[in-house]
Amino acid sequence: MNPSGCETFACVRALSWNFELLSPALKRQDTRMRAALSVQKRVAIALWKLATPDSYRSVANQFGVGKSTVGVAVKQVARAIVDLLFQKVVTLGDVQAIIDGFAAMGFPNCGGAIDGTHIPILGPEHQGGQYINRKGYFSMVLQALVDHKGRFTNINVGWPGKVHDARVFKNSGLFRRLQQGVYFPDHKITVGDVEMPTVILGDPAYPLMPWLMKPYTGALDTEKELFNYRLSKCRMVVECAFGRLKARWRSLLTRCDLSPKNIPIVISACCVLHNLCEIKGETFMQGWEVEANRLAADYAQPDTRAIRRSQREAVRIREALKARFQTERVNH
Numbered sequence: 001m002n003p004s005g006c007e008t009f010a011c012v013r014a015l016s017w018n019f020e021l022l023s024p025a026l027k028r029q030d031t032r033m034r035a036a037l038s039v040q041k042r043v044a045i046a047l048w049k050l051a052t053p054d055s056y057r058s059v060a061n062q063f064g065v066g067k068s069t070v071g072v073a074v075k076q077v078a079r080a081i082v083d084l085l086f087q088k089v090v091t092l093g094d095v096q097a098i099i100d101g102f103a104a105m106g107f108p109n110c111g112g113a114i115d116g117t118h119i120p121i122l123g124p125e126h127q128g129g130q131y132i133n134r135k136g137y138f139s140m141v142l143q144a145l146v147d148h149k150g151r152f153t154n155i156n157v158g159w160p161g162k163v164h165d166a167r168v169f170k171n172s173g174l175f176r177r178l179q180q181g182v183y184f185p186d187h188k189i190t191v192g193d194v195e196m197p198t199v200i201l202g203d204p205a206y207p208l209m210p211w212l213m214k215p216y217t218g219a220l221d222t223e224k225e226l227f228n229y230r231l232s233k234c235r236m237v238v239e240c241a242f243g244r245l246k247a248r249w250r251s252l253l254t255r256c257d258l259s260p261k262n263i264p265i266v267i268s269a270c271c272v273l274h275n276l277c278e279i280k281g282e283t284f285m286q287g288w289e290v291e292a293n294r295l296a297a298d299y300a301q302p303d304t305r306a307i308r309r310s311q312r313e314a315v316r317i318r319e320a321l322k323a324r325f326q327t328e329r330v331n332h
Contacts, residue, residue, distance in 0.1 A: 025080040037065070037073070045070055046077035050270060053254045053295055075262055078269035086268060089275045092153045095185055099198065101148025106230045108321075109189045110213075111198040112145040112153055113238040114174075114206065116165040117246075119157075119267055120299040122257045131260075133161035134302035138255070142242075142267055143168050145200060148234075150241035151278050152271045158264040165205040165304050178211050194320040201235045205304035208314040213321070226329060227322040244284060245274045247292035254295065 026039045037045075041063070049059045049070055060067045092098075095111060102110035118139035124131060131138040139161030145154040156172040169175050177183035184198040202214045215231055216224040246252050249270040256263050277284075 021084045022077070022080045025084055026076060037069070042073045043077055045073040047273075049074050050078075050249050050251045050266070050273070053250045071258075074266065075258070078262075078266045081269040081272050082265055085272050085276075089272045089279075090152050090155060090268075092184075093147070093151075095187070095198070098147045098153075099187070102234050105148065105234045107201065107213075107234045108191070108324075109187065109196055109198050110234060111184050111200055112147055113201045113235045114143065114145045114169070114212075115203060115235070115238040115242065116141050116143045116168060116205075116304075117242045118142075118161050118299070118301055119252050119263070120255045121260075121263055122255050124260050127160075130160040130162050135300050137161075137299055139299070140256075140260070140263055140267070141165070141168050142271075143172065143174075144238065144241065144271070145174060146238045146241045148237060149278065150237045150244065151275045152241065155268065155271050157267045157271075158260075161302075166207060169202075169206060178209075181211075191317065191324050192320040194316050196317050196320070199317075201231055203235065203304065208318065209311055210313045210317055212314070213318055216318075216322075223322050223326045226325050227318070230325055241274070243289060243292070244278075245270060246296065247288040248274060248277060248284070250288075250292055250295060253292060253299070255299075 022043065023039050026042060045059065045063050045065065048054075048062065049056070052059070054062075056067045056070045059070045063070075092111075098111055099109060102108075118133055118135075119142055121131065121138050121140050123138040128138065131140065133139045140157065141159040141161060141163060143156040143159075143165065144152050147153050154174050156168060156174065159168045159171075174183065178200070181197065187198050188195050190196070197211050199211050199213050202212055204214055204217050206212055206214050208214050213231060215228040220228065252267065252270060256266065258266060
């Protein structure tokens with residue numbers, strides 16, 4: 001079996017316990033495909049297409065079906081996964097376990113790490129210019145919050161590639177709920193003499209907020225470098241999650257040719273499948289990452305501009321953390 005088949009069958013296993021849930025939704029879809037193709041075959045076709053950079057024609061030949069059948073199967077299965085599994089699988093879960101996980105990695109009272117990544121697409125017919133990112137190719141932004149194990153706990157997908165990460169974030173439901181203090185259970189700790197809520201970690205493209213810590217930029221002394229090191233060590237889980245998502249679901253590394261309306265559904269379905277594989281402990285082969293890096297080289301991720309805005313309270317929290325990390329190092 002070729003490498004692309006391995007992860008496809010791994011994910012068929014990961015989906016097996018949810019298969020009964022998907023089955024009625026796919027059976028209900030009244031198309032000519034229903035008689036010709038079993039639900040199992042439709043799921044297999046869709047997973048194969050998502051897990052490989054193969055063309056529709058190549059997948060069609062692999063399964064002995066028409067090219068258009070592959071496209072229909074991908075849309076149907078992705079929609080069923082999102083409708084029936086998304087809210088069960090892409091969820092915050094046990095917040096205390098997440099906080100404990102990040103604390104063990106070196107950052108206290110942290111509920112997640114956030115970042116954005118660009119998924120290459122074919123240029124849409126309408127408003128195509130909005131989708132051209134800073135690297136000059138058409139893309140759609142996936143913003144994700146992940147837990148300490150690299151599972152997606154919140155995603156926002158669909159913004160055109162031209163839009164800055166900070167704008168995507170500020171227009172998300174996640175931002176509103178964090179701002180209102182209702183996303184995490186109320187769990188404050190005291191750092192020095194400063195009260196600190198549960199925070200998320202971002203890169204310099206995000207605004208410094210009382211509930212969002214980001215690295216220091218500009219001239220760095222040893223204390224700031226230590227803070228940045230501790231933050232970046234924990235923030236790497238989101239970069240690793242994107243790497244694993246794209247290595248398992250390599251269609252995300254080639255230009256998606258669905259309509260802008262359907263692309264977010266497919267990306268969301270891949271995020272559900274990523275979590276299922278991670279939860280089930282499915283094998284992740286290093287060879288997949290090598291292949292993914294080769295494909296990703298065609299579409300380098302755009303650099304993000306640093307945001308300088310910050311709130312006074314956020315500055316106080318970051319300064320208190322910086323001092324605490326320094327004290328811990330001295331006492332160690």
